[in-house]
Amino acid sequence: MYRIILEHILQNRAAIAGLLLLVAVILIAVLGSFYLPGDPWEMANAPMLWPGDDPDSPLGTDIMGRDIATGMVSGAKVSLLVGFASAFISALVGITFGALGGFYRGWVDAFLMRITELFQTVPQFVLAVVLVAVFKPSVVTAVFAIGIVSWPPTARLVRSAFLVLREREFVLAARTLGMSDPRLILTQLLPNALPPVIVISALNIATAILTEASLSFLGLGDPNVMSWGTIIGNGREQVVDAWYICGIPGIAILVVVLAFNLLGEGLNDALNPQLHKR
Amino acid sequence: MNAIIENHLTTNVGAIHQNATQNVPPLLELKRLSKIFTTDAGQVHALSSVDLVLQRGETLGLVGESGCGKSTLARLIMALYPPSAGEILFDGKNIAQSDKAERLARHARLQMVFQDPFSSLNPRQSIGRTLEEPLIVHRRGDKVARKARVSWLLERVGLHLESAWRYPHEFSGGQRQRIGIARALALRPDLIVCDEAVSALDVSIRAQILNLLLDLRAAYGVAYLFISHDLAVVRHMSDRIAVMYLGKVVEQAPSENIWRAPLHPYTQALMSAIPSPHRKSILGNKKRIILQGDLPSPLNPPSGCRFQTRCPYAEARCRAEEPLLQAADKGHTVACHFAIG
Ligand SMILES: Nc1ncnc2c1ncn2[C@@H]1O[C@H](COP(=O)(O)OP(=O)(O)O)[C@@H](O)[C@H]1O
Ligand code: SF4
Numbered sequence: 001m002y003r004i005i006l007e008h009i010l011q012n013r014a015a016i017a018g019l020l021l022l023v024a025v026i027l028i029a030v031l032g033s034f035y036l037p038g039d040p041w042e043m044a045n046a047p048m049l050w051p052g053d054d055p056d057s058p059l060g061t062d063i064m065g066r067d068i069a070t071g072m073v074s075g076a077k078v079s080l081l082v083g084f085a086s087a088f089i090s091a092l093v094g095i096t097f098g099a100l101g102g103f104y105r106g107w108v109d110a111f112l113m114r115i116t117e118l119f120q121t122v123p124q125f126v127l128a129v130v131l132v133a134v135f136k137p138s139v140v141t142a143v144f145a146i147g148i149v150s151w152p153p154t155a156r157l158v159r160s161a162f163l164v165l166r167e168r169e170f171v172l173a174a175r176t177l178g179m180s181d182p183r184l185i186l187t188q189l190l191p192n193a194l195p196p197v198i199v200i201s202a203l204n205i206a207t208a209i210l211t212e213a214s215l216s217f218l219g220l221g222d223p224n225v226m227s228w229g230t231i232i233g234n235g236r237e238q239v240v241d242a243w244y245i246c247g248i249p250g251i252a253i254l255v256v257v258l259a260f261n262l263l264g265e266g267l268n269d270a271l272n273p274q275l276h277k278r
Numbered sequence: 279m280n281a282i283i284e285n286h287l288t289t290n291v292g293a294i295h296q297n298a299t300q301n302v303p304p305l306l307e308l309k310r311l312s313k314i315f316t317t318d319a320g321q322v323h324a325l326s327s328v329d330l331v332l333q334r335g336e337t338l339g340l341v342g343e344s345g346c347g348k349s350t351l352a353r354l355i356m357a358l359y360p361p362s363a364g365e366i367l368f369d370g371k372n373i374a375q376s377d378k379a380e381r382l383a384r385h386a387r388l389q390m391v392f393q394d395p396f397s398s399l400n401p402r403q404s405i406g407r408t409l410e411e412p413l414i415v416h417r418r419g420d421k422v423a424r425k426a427r428v429s430w431l432l433e434r435v436g437l438h439l440e441s442a443w444r445y446p447h448e449f450s451g452g453q454r455q456r457i458g459i460a461r462a463l464a465l466r467p468d469l470i471v472c473d474e475a476v477s478a479l480d481v482s483i484r485a486q487i488l489n490l491l492l493d494l495r496a497a498y499g500v501a502y503l504f505i506s507h508d509l510a511v512v513r514h515m516s517d518r519i520a521v522m523y524l525g526k527v528v529e530q531a532p533s534e535n536i537w538r539a540p541l542h543p544y545t546q547a548l549m550s551a552i553p554s555p556h557r558k559s560i561l562g563n564k565k566r567i568i569l570q571g572d573l574p575s576p577l578n579p580p581s582g583c584r585f586q587t588r589c590p591y592a593e594a595r596c597r598a599e600e601p602l603l604q605a606a607d608k609g610h611t612v613a614c615h616f617a618i619g
């Protein structure tokens with residue numbers, strides 16, 4: 001079953017492009033910290049060097065003389081970490097709410113969906129800003145804040161899948177075996193509800209990376225961690241004289257967000273059985 | 279097809295009589311069983327005060343048009359949802375009053391084969407896993423014993439042993455139905471409820487699956503509640519037949535009685551609909567009844583006799599007074615004001 005899905009992914013151009021871009025970013029994060037082990041906050045060279053001016057600082061330096069390449073590597077790690085971790089939290093909360101609501105229906109569902117609606121009515125970014133501000137800016141708070149604001153769509157998706165799946169005959173068959181509810185949910189319904197969750201999680205990663213960059217740009221990032229948003233925030237005063245300081249991390253964010261969007265779109269096509277028949 | 283099946287037809291009447299005389303409770307007994315679904319459109323009277331008895335090792339056929347409440351009956355028996363009124367006794371015990379251990383034990387003895395072979399198997403589970411699942415849930419044997427049992431089951435229903443590693447989409451409808459039967463058989467149940475188990479299959483495959491069910495009955499003495507909208511299929515499988523119309527049992531008799539001397543006008547209409555060269559000789563010079571119109575809505579069942587809107591013999595009394603099931607012959611009951619005498 002999963003082999004077939006993998007084959008479909010490998011036949012999908014969007015998915016391949018997204019996957020390649022993603023691999024490139026992971027390589028930069030891993031190999032980069034190997035070749036550029038320095039502290040991104042340290043003054044490493046003369047300030048305001050343009051890319052290519054000095055081979056020691058291939059991507060130039062900012063106004064404080066901090067090496068941008070080192071900062072980019074640090075930012076890549078932060079972006080990937082925050083993206084994956086917060087999308088994981090979002091999936092976990094969304095699956096739990098959606099699965100319980102769709103499986104038990106009735107008042108359980110009404111209660112859980114009311115909470116979901118509550119989270120959906122507050123604008124995501126505003127809520128994330130408030131959460132980070134209240135709980136001290138750090139990578140961990142950013143991960144939790146972004147995860148906590150982004151789960152409602154996943155919950156709705158899982159709930160609607162469960163509402164359909166619970167009436168399917170193989171689920172009834174498992175019930176007539178006397179299978180317990182947790183086992184029923186985990187072994188029968190969830191595996192069949194997972195593909196769209198994987199798609200939405202890829203898109204959640206993209207959104208999370210953007211949100212983290214925005215938080216850092218606003219100075220709500222971890223004060224000890226250099227992220228792409230931090231570099232842009234620091235460079236925004238010189239954007240006319242030295243556009244590369246904002247431009248390099250800006251392009252990086254664009255590429256990563258594009259990568260996860262392509263991947264999500266490709267997965268969506270690959271996992272959609274209607275498209276296979278054509 | 280008929281000839282193939284007839285060769286396999288075994289009658290369990292002897293066993294049934296023995297049980298009756300020894301004062302053992304019947305395997306399954308339904309008492310005034312009713313189910314009302316509350317929907318946006320109103321209250322659906324899917325099942326109204328149904329009484330049925332099924333003895334050990336017996337096959338009871340349940341026949342009636344689509345929408346008359348057969349699946350509802352099956353699902354109530356499987357405890358997939360609770361009845362609105364009435365009782366279900368399994369082995370003499372009310373299933374609504376069982377504790378957790380009793381419930382689990384009953385699940386092992388009471389299994390079901392579903393209608394849709396494309397929906398009844400988990401698409402993300404290998405066949406081996408699907409067949410092993412009942413054994414895991416009921417803690418039967420260790421890993422080695424379970425694998426052996428899975429192989430045995432596959433062989434028993436006529437599938438290759440390698441099927442265990444395959445996934446449902448790799449099988450045809452008939453093969454999937456064999457897998458569904460193997461799953462129902464895994465725990466060696468006393469009763470298997472077959473809800474339209476062959477209706478979704480090609481006619482050629484149908485006979486094979488029916489024969490498999492008959493084989494299993496002969497080998498293990500399993501009882502069936504065999505549900506179908508097709509009287510011809512039900513007749514070949516069943517010792518006794520109950521005919522349902524709009525949530526009610528209207529006639530119940532040994533299979534041969536239903537076939538030779540159907541008393542209820544609705545049963546006669548079902549007989550008339552069977553495309554068979556023998557039909558003339560069976561029905562003799564009885565009038566052939568063609569069913570007119572659709573099944574009335576169970577949201578608002580007709581007053582008096584529920585068949586009144588489509589019955590060619592309907593009279594004023596039928597609209598005013600509901601006919602009760604009365605004995606017409608030994609083991610033959612019918613609910614019609616004019617069927618007896
Ligand atoms: N879950 C349900 N909710 C509402 N109505 C239902 C439900 N299940 C069955 N019904 C209705 O009950 C009636 C009997 O249905 P069913 O038992 O499936 O009939 P059959 O199996 O004989 O075709 C139908 O009118 C059907 O629409
Ligand atoms: S009671 Fe009347 S309407 Fe009902 S089946 Fe008999 S004759 Fe027909």
Ligand SMILES: [Mg+2]
Nearest residue numbers: 345348349474
């Ligand atoms: Mg049905």
